[in-house]
Amino acid sequence: MDTKLKNLSKEPLFTSSQVLKEVNITYRQLSYWELKGIIKPIFQRQGTRDFKRYTQKEIDVLKSVKKLLDEGYSLPTTDTLGEIAKRKELEEKLEASEQKFKTIFDKAIDGILVADPENKRFYTGNKMICQMLGYSQEEIKNLGVMDIHPKKDLPYVIEQFEKQSKGELTLAKDIPVKRRDGSVFYTEVNSAPITLFGKTYLMGIFRDITERKRIEGFINRRLEFEKTASHVSFRFINLTNINDAINTSLADMGKLTGASRSYLFLFKEDGEKMDNTYEWYAEGVSPQIDNLQNLPSDMVPWWMRKLRNGEVIHIKDVSKLPLEARVEKEILEKQDIKSLLVLPVYIRRELIGFIGFDNVVRTGEWKEDDLALLRISSEIIGNALERKKAEEKLIEAKNYIENIIKSITDTLIVVDPDGEIKTINKATSDLLGYK
Known part of the structure; x- marks a missing residue:
């Protein structure tokens, strides 16, 4: 800024007297530092005369110079003051930057x-x-x-x-x-x-990301659930060997639900006895199937009452079973079972057995998805057993008829509605000379 022109900026200007008082220096010191070029006053015209005026920046420089002198330093040169100004500006920028970082950091x-x-x-x-x-x-x-x-x-x-x-x-x-x-x-x-x-x-x-992982886990588990349910269903639709299908399905369901052991019990014809007919067990868990054959159904009365009522038996902690289930508690604890889930299996609304899932590692409850999968699977297995039973009865009936035909001493020929011979008995084949 030209010091012989009026101050064109809007910043406030100070008189010599104000500067002397603000900085606490003498008029002689002020004149000397002006002469050295440390500060440069502005000449402001009033009427026909020019008066010296000083900006706040000049006052700040004078304060810095006085402080240095008071602390025993020699009078700084204009170059040194430039460095001081630069350093001060840098410190101010650094302080502003740190303050900005702190604000972002805390918020x-x-x-x-x-x-x-x-x-x-x-x-x-x-x-x-x-x-x-x-x-x-x-x-x-x-x-x-x-x-x-x-x-x-x-x-x-x-x-x-x-x-x-x-x-x-x-x-x-x-x-x-x-x-x-x-x-x-x-x-x-x-x-x-x-x-x-x-x-x-x-x-x-x-x-x-805990909530995100929980949602991802839920989605992945849901996919596994649907995959397992699909496999179980497909396995029994394209049934070639029901024993393999049941064993594999018990393994799939046990692994998905984190069970230690899964099994299927079937009641005998009179319903008085039951056998553990299928079993899957995790690595490190002892099998029990050989110890659970030809058992009386009434040995677990509390258990059987619930199954006959169509209830799912969901025991979160075996040690906390009610007094009325003391018999069941004793049996389960002998097998080191901590928690379990049991679902009834039906054929045409008749209770024919149950599917169970034991945990010998920890107590706890099965999730809703687990319950849904196991209900679906128990229904699928029940339908497969019904089909097996129907096929066995069909084979039995066929064998019965064939034995009757064989026992008839007169000639007998069985034809279908189209006149095609379906079977002949031995007397007929002997008469006709066929083998």
Whole structure:
């Protein structure tokens, strides 16, 4: 700005007296520093005269010069003051940048941790990560990578962290994170290097994907459910060997539902006895089929009452069975069964047996999808057994008729409505000379 022109800017101007008072210097010092070119006043015309005026920038420079002199430094040159101004401007920009980062850091909807890539300790964390983990910001500073992940998953987590530190990986997927209370949730961690006070750190942005994984798990399980139900259904539609079909279906259903053992019991003709006719068991689980033959049906009265009422027996914890089921409880505990599910099997509304699923590892309940699959499968198996029974009766009837025909001593020829001979007895074949 030309110092001999009027001040054309809108910034406020100050008189010499105001400057002397503001900076706490003498008029002689002010004149000397003007002479040295440290400051340059503006000449503002009023009427026919020009008056010296000073901007706020000039006042700030004078304050800096006075402070240096008060601290024992020599009078700075114009070049030195330029460096001071540049440094001050840089510091102001840095401060503004840090303030902007802090605002974003604290208001982020994702959790953020800043870690030392060398010792894997945390330098700081934002409010959201504190909320996610259950720690305060001060407590976060006393933690490291090893403290916030399940022990069994640390090898994978450390591998991902080191790849991110080296710049080999940006997004780490399916990272399990342990809260203060020990519960675990899953995250995706996006990383980037960040320099703070001259040191490079690794900044990790944690996004909770637990709900997404739950939905993905539900969808995948649903697909497995539909696939298994389809296989079971197809297997019995194209039936060649019912024994293989039932055994394979029990295995499919047991694996899908996480059971330790699955089985089919069938009642004998009088309904007084029952046999464990088919069984599948997981690896490491003892089979029971040989111990469960020709058993009296009334040995499990509570069980049988429920089945005859068409109820599904869903026992989440065998140890908590009611007193009226004490007999069943004793039998189940002898087999180390913790929880189980039993569904009735019918042929034409007649109870012919039941399908069961045991868990010898843990207590718990079967999911609704599991129940739906098992109900469908029990109906399919019931229909297959009905078909088998009908085929057996047909074969039995055919054999009975053939035996009658063979026993007739007179000649006998059986023809169909079209006159085609279907069978002849032995007397007829002997008479006609056929074998």
